[in-house]
Amino acid sequence: MFWVRSLGRFVKSHEPCATVTDASKAIGKPLSASPERQKEADLDGDIVRSVQGGDVAAFDQLILKYRARIYGVIYNLTSNREDASDLTQETFIKSFQSIHRFQGQSSFFTWIYRIAVNSTLSHLRKSRLRTFFSLEKINEDDPVSRELIAAITDNTEVDRGSFVRELQERLNEALQKLSIRHRTVVTLFEIDGLSHQQIAEIMGCSVGTVRSRLHYAKQLLQAELQQYVSK
């Protein structure tokens, strides 16, 4: 039975076509969607239908809409901008190749996020021993990040740049110390701002599992970054 389990695992990690039905079975209760999510899903559904109908150029709208978010998730999972770029491209190519199999049972957003997460997890498993950082520069023009950096660096301009870089490295190190599943939950919830339900849909697990993993991952991060953050 080992090969059956291995094959199942392989299919699970390589199958891009994720449906709400699968996630619902995993979670154990029907999914509810907010009106905003429903509206967004309808809009994406129209574009997908036009792509399925032969309008290949319509897929560019989906790329423009989701490329930054997909890239952000993958970058935060890998902490490597080159890998993130390649995996983002791979995600869009996979979704383009298998868009004819998208039946609209889930939102396109969930579907493409699941492709991205599965591709990244597969990549991370393959290159578990080869981990090095290639970090993006923090955009200090953003008011939120500027306030945060000011709060961390006690409002002095001296050595702010080097301190922010050090903090960034420590943060990424701490994230890379987490397991892949815990890192994914933290990334999707804390950085990308998805709900527990959405994460459960994307990862194919229950909401309780998501909460549990999130709690455990934050405990580990707190311990790793205790000299930078308040308790």
Next chain:
Amino acid sequence: MNPDPKQRPTLEDLLRLKRAEAPSEQFWTRFELELREKQLAAIVEKRPWWCAFPRAYVFALRHNLQIGSVAALSLVVLVSYHEVRTSQYGMLSDDGAVVARATPRNSPAVVASAEAPVGRPAAAAPDRTIAAQASASNVQEVPHGIPTEVEQATPSERLIAANLAAARTSGRIFSSGLAGFPTGFEAQVASVTTPSQAEEPLAQMSTPWDERRSRLMAGPLPASATDSDVPSHIGERLASRLSDDRLYESLSRYGVDNGGVSIKF
């Protein structure tokens, strides 16, 4: 770093800082170009055949098919595919065999039969006759409907083919002659392997050599010893051990003079 722990940011704030790690516009321009190239390559590239297996597996799982039934189904498909391929190859090879069989056999046969009435020198007649006989059977074996090459063959081709057929036939006769009259070791092996031949009437007849041998064997034995006294297997053993020369020699050493027996040493 802010020395006051109370003013330090929370973990959530720190994680939110990672949202500010965004690539520049140049990155997106390059990203778009690379994606376009990969997209075109993916359209052109043919996906490997084994990509269908995970899809089939997922299909089976979705439709609640048992693993065993899926395995049995795939085995049946595989075996039937193999059977179809084998039968196709078999048909092809049969055709090929017919063609290959017709070509070498037809030409000498037809050549020999065609040249026979023309009349050749007498020296070549036996070979030609053999070739004609050998090829006559081949002509009968050629199935109807297969085109022969009588008309297309040139005289030189006919001659070569006839010679080839003659050589094959003579070779066959030669080899059968060798095998037909075994001598030496082959004869011994043949006698051992075919015991039924010894029971033939001709084999049961005694030769003059046997008669002379038995007559000579009667001499060396003592006079008192009769056939009934001496077991037959002893005589055979002696006969098998003694050569003809020794038998003659031993005979010359014995003599009967004046009611007595003389022995020369």
